[in-house]
Each structure stands twice: as structure tokens, then as C-alpha cells.
Amino acid sequence: MYVVRRWWDRNGIRLGLVGLALGSAWLIRQTQGALIYEVYRGFSNPFVGRPVETTATKDPKVLELEQQLVELQSQNRQLQELLGYIQQNPGKGTVAPVIGRSADHWWQQVILGRGERDGIQVGAIVSGEGGIVGRVVQVTPHTSRVLLISDPTSQIGVTVSRSRNMGYIRGQSANRVIMEFFDKVPDVRPGDVVSTSSYSQLFPPGLPVGIVESVNLNKSPAPEAVVELSTPISRLEWVVVSTNPKAGGTELSPQENLDGSQNSDPDPLGDNQ
Amino acid sequence: MTIQLTRWPSYWRRALNWGITVGSVFLCLLVLPTRFPGMSLLDVGPNWLLVWVVAWSVKRTMLEGALAGLTLGLIQDGMTAPDPTHALSLVAIGVITARLQKQRYIQEDFISIALIVFGMAVLAETITALQFSLHTILASPEMVERDLGSIWLYHQRIALASAILSSLWAPVVYYPLNRWWERFAEIDQPQA
Structure with a gap:
């Protein structure tokens, strides 16, 4: 008994710390590092700028093609509706x-x-x-x-x-x-x-x-x-x-x-x- | 700083020591997802956790090195993907680094730490590549996700990039941590 107690006095805290470290590592693993990513986002947030608007740099050719695309997409949708084909579009x-x-x-x-x-x-x-x-x-x-x-x-x-x-x-x-x-x-x-x-x-x-x-x-x-x-x-x-x-x-x-x-x-x- | 610290009760000092240790791990974890210019090569950054495990294990026992490797490996598993595990390579790094008994054979300086980190980074990537290869060999043919050729081609690329970057950035982690642990051991020794 005395031996066990002496051993515990000497190594108890250390054992506890090891258990704590492994336990929290396991927790982080099971939560897929959610805590770390949340903190990481908190740090990186001030450095995130605003999305660059690229509309201004679009040349006329691109605009023309985009308009054609919209036209074709709506035609396509109409034809699909005529055929009774239901397609779920990706959300906004x-x-x-x-x-x-x-x-x-x-x-x-x-x-x-x-x-x-x-x-x-x-x-x-x-x-x-x-x-x-x-x-x-x-x-x-x-x-x-x-x-x-x-x-x-x-x-x-x-x-x-x-x-x-x-x-x-x-x-x-x-x-x-x-x-x-x-x-x-x-x-x-x-x-x-x-x-x-x-x-x-x-x-x-x-x-x-x-x-x-x-x-x-x-x-x-x-x-x-x-x-x-x-x-x-x-x-x-x-x-x-x-x-x-x-x-x-x-x-x-x-x-x-x-x-x-x-x-x-x-x-x-x-x-x- | 030293004078004030010696007046602290020993449990406060120990708590501070653990706080600094855990804090440094947390900092390493936070830097992992970043790719700062100058810190990345071919889109590969330094392996901060490996540097930390080497810094920790250099003057400790093999068991302590293995435990640190296991802890950090589990955390990294959570941050990326648990399969194959990162713990295996980090445990191996911890054990081998502790086994090197650097202070006995090699002079204390940054160059030797950088060299150890270089070798260990290559070893760590090799262990991971071996794990991936084992997956490929054991998996049924239609479930194969990475073929052997591409695994080892990719391994060459990242092992070298990771080893160069990790060894260059190793002193950033090693120097302050090692200094603190030395200081702490000096203060803590007389009473303990």
C-alpha cells in the first residue's frame, strides 16, 4: 500500500497530465478540430478583404456570351418543362x-x-x-x-x-x-x-x-x-x-x-x- | 524574470510551464492551415507539429516523445482526415529523436536541430506514404483511391519540400521553447 501511495505521490500529477493531454487530443480528433478552426477563423477574420468585383473588367465579348447563355438556359428550361423533366437546380x-x-x-x-x-x-x-x-x-x-x-x-x-x-x-x-x-x-x-x-x-x-x-x-x-x-x-x-x-x-x-x-x-x- | 519566477509557488510555476507548452502547441496548430508567402514551396508548408515534436523530444525520454507524438498526431487527424493516421509517424519521430541522445553526441546548436528535423520530415512523409501504399495494396481493386506510382511520385515532391521548409523554420519553434524549458528546469530543480 505504502509503495503504491509513494508511487502515486510522485507520478500522480504526471499521469493526470498525460491523461488530460491524450483526452483532449482525442476530443479534438472526434470533433474534427472544430475548436481550432473556430479560433483560426477568429484570427484570420480581420485579414479577409472583400470579394473583388470583376464586372468592370468584363469585355464586350464576354457580356455577349453571357447574354447568349442566359437565353439558352431559359430555352433549355422551357424545353425540359415541356418534356416534364424535373431537375433540381443548385440553390443560390x-x-x-x-x-x-x-x-x-x-x-x-x-x-x-x-x-x-x-x-x-x-x-x-x-x-x-x-x-x-x-x-x-x-x-x-x-x-x-x-x-x-x-x-x-x-x-x-x-x-x-x-x-x-x-x-x-x-x-x-x-x-x-x-x-x-x-x-x-x-x-x-x-x-x-x-x-x-x-x-x-x-x-x-x-x-x-x-x-x-x-x-x-x-x-x-x-x-x-x-x-x-x-x-x-x-x-x-x-x-x-x-x-x-x-x-x-x-x-x-x-x-x-x-x-x-x-x-x-x-x-x-x-x-x- | 528569473528572480520573480523563483519567488512563485512551485505549483504556479508548473502551471505556467504547462500553459506555455500547451500554448505553443496551439500556436503550431493555428499556423498549420496557413500558406504564407516565403513559408511555402510547391504549395507545401513546414510541418510545424513535427518541428514541435522534435523540439520536445530532443532532451526527453522515448516515452515522453511517443506521448507527445501520439497527442499531436490525434489532433492532426482531426484537422485533416483520420485515415491513415498521422499519429504513427509523429510517435516514430518522437521515439527516434529521443533515442538520438543529441546532447551526448552532437553539440548544441541550430544546425544539428535543423539536420534532425530534415531527416525526420523525410521519415514522416515516408511513413505516411507507406501507410497509403498499404491501403492501396490491401484494398479491393475498385476501391483504390491512389495508385502506387502516384503516391511515391507525390512523396518525392512533398518530402523534399517539407524537409527543406521544416528544417529552415525549425529554430523559430525550437529556440524559444528550448530556452524556456531550460530556464524552467534550472528554477524548478532545487526544490524538487
Whole structure:
């Protein structure tokens, strides 16, 4: 008894401190670092400027194309309504500042300065100027964490807009992603626009992703194309977060949310052309 | 400062010591998501937690090094993704750094700390890359998220960038912390 008590007197506090440290580390792990990100946001808040208005620098050509786009979109919607096709459009977006990057080197993530209080939910789509950027995988009251599409675990079903050839993209931790086709001989050439396909389980169809840079049809097991993302992922400053109509429909297991893996439909879709 | 501190009751001093230690960890955690110009190379920043674990373990036992590595590893898991765990590499760093027994063999200076951090950063990224490779090898083919080639190509890039940056920035964490711990040990020793 005496020995135990002496040992306790000498090491009790130390043991308690170790337990406290490990316990709080475990707590932080289980809450996914919410406390740290909240404090981080508090510090970074004064340095966040205002989103730069780019309207003034738009040249007439861009304005003309935008007007054409609006016209075509409304025509498209009318035709879809005539066909009785119901499509849920992505909701209106929240503009959010990018306040941080991933806390280690292996994951391609960004931290946004808006969170649950601003109506952002897990699964929301994040897009930058030019196309989609990623998907919200975790929210705290004032911050949210985005898994970028350039992360190797991000796999998204996409389609070549011109020929409707299907495939999926895989991140390469850079501004280029690899697109793998389901078809053996896809109709694709450099310059084609790639957008999300209706088979993607996590993103609504038709969102722009990037432009095909080069094609390798001899690649085994499936032909590949290198796609340049239309958004400069490494220089993101402001992004738009919009609600995802597919987020509610897809049952994401907690594990999937945790490690952010996105499983696009791996079924061979070659017969769906 | 020293004179005032010696007059403090010892439990106050210890509380201050723990406060400074925990505070420095918290600062490291807050700097992790940043990529300040001059602090990043190829979009990779210094591995602050690794620097902290090395600074902590250099003059401590292997068990203490392992515990610090485990604690910080769990926190980093929470901040990024828990699978594969960061705790494994940080525990290994803590144990090996403590095992080096630097004060016995190497002179006390920044260069040696920078060298240790350089080696440990490469080791840490290698352990993570091994974990990813194991995932790839064990996973069923359709669940493979990263293929082996890209893991090790990426490993080369970030291991070098992370090692260079971490070793260059290591003194920023090491110098003040080491100085404080030395001072604290000096004051605390006579009564203890």
C-alpha cells in the first residue's frame, strides 16, 4: 500500500497530465478540430478583404456570351418543362473566403470562413470562377472544410460535353486531373469541355469542370485524358458555396464523410451513350 | 524574470510551464492551415507539429516523445482526415529523436536541430506514404483511391519540400521553447 501511495505521490500529477493531454487530443480528433478552426477563423477574420468585383473588367465579348447563355438556359428550361423533366437546380450560393489550406500535405483541402451559421451543410458544392472546386466535407459554426476535386480520393463522374462520352476524373494533387473513360474508344479531343455527368452521385449534372488538354487512347485498362481544371485551384481566394440537391438524396456513411472519399458510380456505363 | 519566477509557488510555476507548452502547441496548430508567402514551396508548408515534436523530444525520454507524438498526431487527424493516421509517424519521430541522445553526441546548436528535423520530415512523409501504399495494396481493386506510382511520385515532391521548409523554420519553434524549458528546469530543480 505504502509503495503504491509513494508511487502515486510522485507520478500522480504526471499521469493526470498525460491523461488530460491524450483526452483532449482525442476530443479534438472526434470533433474534427472544430475548436481550432473556430479560433483560426477568429484570427484570420480581420485579414479577409472583400470579394473583388470583376464586372468592370468584363469585355464586350464576354457580356455577349453571357447574354447568349442566359437565353439558352431559359430555352433549355422551357424545353425540359415541356418534356416534364424535373431537375433540381443548385440553390443560390453563399460567397465564402478561403482562409486556409489543408493541415497536412497529403490532402487537398481548403478551409472556408463561412459555416453552419451561414447555411452551409456537409455535401454542399463549392465552385470558383470557372467551375466546380470541391465539396464540403465538414462544417463548424463558422468554418467549413472542402475536399477539392484535385484530391486523389475525389472521384467524380464526368462527361465530355460535345460527345457525351462518360468517365470519371481522379485528382492528381495539381491543377490537372486524369479522366478515365468507360468507353474503349471515346470520341474526345483536346479542347473539349468536361462537365459533371448525371451519374455522379455527389454532384448535380452539367457543372463545368475543365478542358481536355491531352488524350491517351492507348492507356490500359481504360483510355485516359488529362483535363485542365478551369478554376485555378492553387490560387483560390473566394468561392461560392451552393446547396447540393443530391446531398440529401445520397446516404453518406459517416466514414465517407470523415475521410472524404467520394465514390462516383464505378459501373461500366459504356452502354449508356 | 528569473528572480520573480523563483519567488512563485512551485505549483504556479508548473502551471505556467504547462500553459506555455500547451500554448505553443496551439500556436503550431493555428499556423498549420496557413500558406504564407516565403513559408511555402510547391504549395507545401513546414510541418510545424513535427518541428514541435522534435523540439520536445530532443532532451526527453522515448516515452515522453511517443506521448507527445501520439497527442499531436490525434489532433492532426482531426484537422485533416483520420485515415491513415498521422499519429504513427509523429510517435516514430518522437521515439527516434529521443533515442538520438543529441546532447551526448552532437553539440548544441541550430544546425544539428535543423539536420534532425530534415531527416525526420523525410521519415514522416515516408511513413505516411507507406501507410497509403498499404491501403492501396490491401484494398479491393475498385476501391483504390491512389495508385502506387502516384503516391511515391507525390512523396518525392512533398518530402523534399517539407524537409527543406521544416528544417529552415525549425529554430523559430525550437529556440524559444528550448530556452524556456531550460530556464524552467534550472528554477524548478532545487526544490524538487
